[in-house]
Amino acid sequence: MFSQMVMGKTWGKNMANLTAARVRAITEPGLHGDGRGLYLRVARGGSRAWIQRITIEGRRRDIGLGGFPAVSLARARQLAEANLPRWRNGKHTAGWIQSLGRHAFPILGEMRVDRIERADVLAVLTPIWGTRPETARRVRQRIRSVLRWCLAHGYVEHNAAGEAIDGALPPMPRLKAHFRALPYREVPAALETVARSRASLAARTCFRFLVLTAARSGEARGAAWDEIDEDAREWRIPARRMKGGIEHRVPLSGAALAVLDEVRPLRDAAGLIFPSPARPGQPMSDMTLTKVLQATGLAERATVHGFRSSFRDWAAECTNAPHAVMELSLAHAVGSAVEAAYARSTLLEKRRALMEQWATFLLGEGGEVVPLERAAGADLR
Helix, strand or coil: CHHHHHHCCCCCHHHCCCCHHHHHHCCCCEEEEEECCEEEEECCCCCEEEEEEEEECCEEEEEEEEEECCCCHHHHHHHHCCCHHHCCCHHHHHHHHHHHHHHCHHHHCCCCHHHCCHHHHHHHHHHHHCCCHHHHHHHHHHHHHHHHHHHHCCCCCCCCCCHHHHHHCCCCCCCCCCCCCCCHHHHHHHHHHHHCCCCCHHHHHHHHHHHHHCCCHHHHHCCEHHHEECCCCEEEECHHHCCCCCCEEEECCHHHHHHHHHCHHHCCCCCECCECCCCCCCECCCCHHHHHHHHCCCCCCCCCCHHHHHHHHHHHHHCCCCHHHHHHHCCCCCCCHHHHHHHHHHCHHHHHHHHHHHHHHHHCCCCCCCCHHHCCCCCCC
């Protein structure tokens, strides 16, 4: 099967600790192991999801494999049975697993590789070719690589993801180039670079806060202490400061709250969180953060606004967050006015979980994946 060609040999029965019946019966919150790093995570609310726990460069990482029962025990084992030593870079391995698991396996996963035809590959690619071109490119390249290996070893007679399907795929939409953005895998290093720079404390911390919250530059630079509800762990940006003219509630991760603790000594009568070092009582200019990128050599590859794009790419590639959760995290409108108002009231906790995952990815602290299923309210997926 295609999934086994990707993942390596099938799961050994002697390594398994769970059964399908036991998985259905488990209600106790916590992690329930099946062997080889595969766990069923049961949340206090009763929702269940699969994770694989691996170690990358000495740090623990949890890879989300999907929720139960949408992902069965057998499928979770297939996803977890990655032949990790074949890749030198653990993060690259995780990217392969997640992108193929999300987009290719639902159609190709159970198929014998010699039965895969061009129409099957097109069924994977067509739904995302025009809407998520970068993801589509990666998925096609990875399917093609798997089938190239199969071709070399005599499992197939042709590569169904090769040049033969070029004519059946519409032209890729031109990507907007208004804002340069780093690939999301390079954002953690960018944060470290800025943290070690000679920029002012206000500029360094404002940049970190902006990236952690996926906020716009003006929103972060103009942030005020009276917008912060520390008990609720929220940053409530008033409508007058939002591009869309609607109040935006930003759930604050532990890392974002730590930034606020770091800048408390800067607090003055004006109440700004990140006051300008050059103009007391005034926010930093719109060029301050750009100059930070220029001074650290990042400006050639990224703009300040581009880090929002990095966040969005990460969320789409590395999480199971619903589309509405990702878009609302960026204060983008979703659906009609009624739908948007409903979504803002019910998806806050799912956005909170997503922002915690983002902070964990950026800072690599603890490797804990916060399941989105923990959130309350309606599931709009």
